[in-house]
Amino acid sequence: MKKFITLTSVLFAVLAMPAHAQFAKPEDAVKYRKASFTVMGAHFGRLGAMAGGKAPYDAKQAAENADVIAAVAKLPWAAFGEGTDKGDTRAKPEIWTESAKFKDAVDKNQAELAKVVAAAKTGNLDALKAAMGPAGASCKACHDSFRKD
Amino acid sequence: MKKFITLTSVLFAVLAMPAHAQFAKPEDAVKYRKASFTVMGAHFGRLGAMAGGKAPYDAKQAAENADVIAAVAKLPWAAFGEGTDKGDTRAKPEIWTESAKFKDAVDKNQAELAKVVAAAKTGNLDALKAAMGPAGASCKACHDSFRKD
Structure with missing residues (x-):
């Protein structure tokens, strides 16, 4: 859980950092x-297919999907550094011009995904269903504000 | 470690499986x-930059990179199902026509990456250096045989 919470400090440091500190070129950051x-x-x-009854619920598969989400969900935020607002990206300028709002949206998303990861590992479908809605909404909220259609 | 070793059975099951079993469309599998x-x-x-002296060695960062590799390295192999030989892909037909050879190359790569993950978690740069060469060679071997230039 902790890694989701402490992400914010990483994000703020990264937004102020030239992309080449972690990526050879800005377009590498965008691709990543x-x-x-x-x-x-x-x-x-x-997980959504299981929660929504479109795929059979399988506790082991749910936990495996959760493991991947836990590992990957923290990654993209390090790749919004300087110079990565251009190129093959749907990122809106507001990511950088309203960075506090972006940070809040990312924090919310990370917190909700942490709940999904925990729920998926309980082996309880109802717990998973309860966590998925708010998490999906937090994905959508960030897309609506910070991603071009 | 076990998940790297048992991948083979997953891979063989998946190569014989229509892509839509896990992905809505073959192009989703390719993108994934x-x-x-x-x-x-x-x-x-x-990790390569640290092992090669192009970035300072940081044991914590090395372990974090290893965590991501451990979570992600097993994923792409499930996405070489039926119908995924076309579209925006550099996959060579040999993946499907020489599937036993492809399986061997993937197995080799997974075994070498498992050694990298273990080495990166020792906190010892020399251990990491020793593991990176064979792992990189196993990536390249698979690319040379099964990926178009």
């Missing part, structure tokens, strides 16, 4: 964060 | 496996 979101979304989607 | 490779490559690259 999109890849992280793709992997996260795929595994979140599999 | 490329994303997994991108994330894996970024974190492998960070």
Whole structure:
């Protein structure tokens, strides 16, 4: 859990950091964060299918999807550094011009995903269902504000 | 470690499985496996920079990179199902026509990456250096045989 909570300090440090500190080129950061979101979304989607009754509930698979989400969900935020607002990206300028609001949205998302990870590991479908709604809403809220259609 | 070793059975089951069993469309599988490779490559690259003296060695960061590799390295292989040989992919047909050879290359890569993960967690730079060479070679061997330039 702790790693989700302390992400904020990492994020703030990273937004003020040139992208080349972690990535050779800004476009590498863009590619990396999109890849992280793709992997996260795929595994979140599999939990969503179970929670929504579109796939059979399998506690072991749910826990495995949760493990991937736990590992990947913290990754993309380190890749919004300087110079990564351009290129093949749907990132809105507000990520950088309203960085406190972006930080809040990311924090909320990380907290909700941490609940999903915990719920998926209980082996209880109702716990998973309860956690998925708010988490999905927190994904959508950030997309609505900070991602172009 | 065990998850690296038992991957093979998963891979064989998956190669015989229609992509839609795990992905809505074959192109979703292609996008997902490329994303997994991108994330894996970024974190492998960070370990490589430390091992090669291009970045300062930091035991904590090395262990964190290893955690991501451990979570992500097993993912792309589930996304080489039926119908995923087409589209925006550099996958060579040999993945499917020489599936036993592909399986061997993946097994080798998973075994070497498991050694990297273990070495990165020792906190010992020499252990990391020793593991990185064979792991990088196993990435390259698979790319050379099964990925278009």
